Amino acid sequence: MESKTDVINSEQVVISPVGNIDFSNSQDLKDKLLELFKKDYKKVILDFSEVESIDSSGLGKLLLFHKKLKEKEGKLIIRNVESDYIKNMFEMIHLNKVITIEE
Amino acid sequence: MENKELESQKKTGKFHFELESRKKAVCRFQAVIYKLLPNSISSDIFAMALHEIIANAAEHGNQMEADKKVIIELKITKDSLAAEVKDQGRGFDWQKRLRQEFDISGDSERGRGIMMTARGCDEFYYNQAGNKAYLLKTIDF
Numbered sequence: 094m095e096s097k098t099d100v101i102n103s104e105q106v107v108i109s110p111v112g113n114i115d116f117s118n119s120q121d122l123k124d125k126l127l128e129l130f131k132k133d134y135k136k137v138i139l140d141f142s143e144v145e146s147i148d149s150s151g152l153g154k155l156l157l158f159h160k161k162l163k164e165k166e167g168k169l170i171i172r173n174v175e176s177d178y179i180k181n182m183f184e185m186i187h188l189n190k191v192i193t194i195e196e
Numbered sequence: 197m198e199n200k201e202l203e204s205q206k207k208t209g210k211f212h213f214e215l216e217s218r219k220k221a222v223c224r225f226q227a228v229i230y231k232l233l234p235n236s237i238s239s240d241i242f243a244m245a246l247h248e249i250i251a252n253a254a255e256h257g258n259q260m261e262a263d264k265k266v267i268i269e270l271k272i273t274k275d276s277l278a279a280e281v282k283d284q285g286r287g288f289d290w291q292k293r294l295r296q297e298f299d300i301s302g303d304s305e306r307g308r309g310i311m312m313t314a315r316g317c318d319e320f321y322y323n324q325a326g327n328k329a330y331l332l333k334t335i336d337f
Contacts (some may be wrong), residue, residue: 115226116251117219146226149248149309157305181240184307185316191301 094118096125106132112134114151123154130158135167142173147182159192165170206232211270215250217258217283222251222266229270233277234335241316242277242333246270248309249281249329257283257327277330287326 096110106129114122129137139155147155159169171188172195174180183194205211211232215221226247233239250266258264267279290310298311314320320330 113222113223113226115247116255117223146244148244149312150251150306152300153305153308155224156301159300177237178240178244181237182312184286185241186300186312188300 094121095114096122097124098129103130104134105138106134107140109143111143113137113145116150117147119148119154122151123158126154126158128162135162135163136170137162137167138170138172139180140173141171142175144174144179146167146178146188147174152186152188155192168193172196205221211268211271211272212310213268213270215254215266215268217254217260217264217266218262219254219260222247222254225250232272234272236335238333239277242279242331245313245320245331245333246279246281246326248313249279249331252309253281253283253285253300253327253329256288257285259285274335276332276334278330280328280330282328286328287322288293290322290329 094110094114095112096108099107099109101107107131108125110122126137137158155169155171162169170193173184174194183189188194202211211315213228214223228241229246230243233243250268253266254260258266264284267282271278293310294314296311297314300308302308313331317331317333319330322329
């Protein structure tokens with residue numbers, strides 16, 4: 094899975110995955126997130142503007158990472174969800190009650 | 197599937213697919229389904245649910261053995277979307293899984309697909325063995 098990483102400063106980083114996050118490639122995202130976790134960023138922003146779909150496998154990786162970050166006082170934020178498919182899914186499972194989703 | 201065959205199935209609204217138990221085949225199939233469904237929120241949710249159940253069938257049912265197939269029957273009418281998903285595995289205790297409370301934030305990295313499907317569909321159940329799933333969603337435009 095293709096993704097771009099923009100380091101804002103030593104505390105914050107933005108990752109922008111591209112395309113579909115599904116069970117054929119969600120491990121790539123997990124590896125990417127764990128790499129950032131080891132670098133001790135406190136605020137990780139996932140820019141979803143170029144993500145077309147995500148499945149439960151991808152979601153599982155996000156929730157796991159959210160939990161790990163929270164344990165060391167960090168925060169995961171999802172931003173710029175463009176896809177209606179993803180909006181509907183997040184709404185159905187009330188993801189906003191667990192992870193911060195910004196417009 | 198040949199385009200010609202797909203076109204003739206479109207006329208009846210009844211579709212038959214056989215997928216290899218490979219991750220890429222399962223994920224590519226999501227786009228095929230998405231194109232067949234009418235444009236509605238119900239369709240998005242149904243497509244998501246169907247993908248989850250097909251992924252489970254390939255991974256847990258067929259154990260990702262590529263020669264084992266996931267067989268899908270899809271029926272699209274103006275009011276509803278229905279699918280039957282069969283794998284060649286031994287099945288599982290699906291009722292036990294469905295009794296678990298829907299908790300999206302749970303510790304496990306896996307296991308949300310079935311709960312999401314149950315939440316998203318109007319009807320969702322398996323045969324007794326647990327290797328054939330039925331999904332139904334009413335179209336609500």
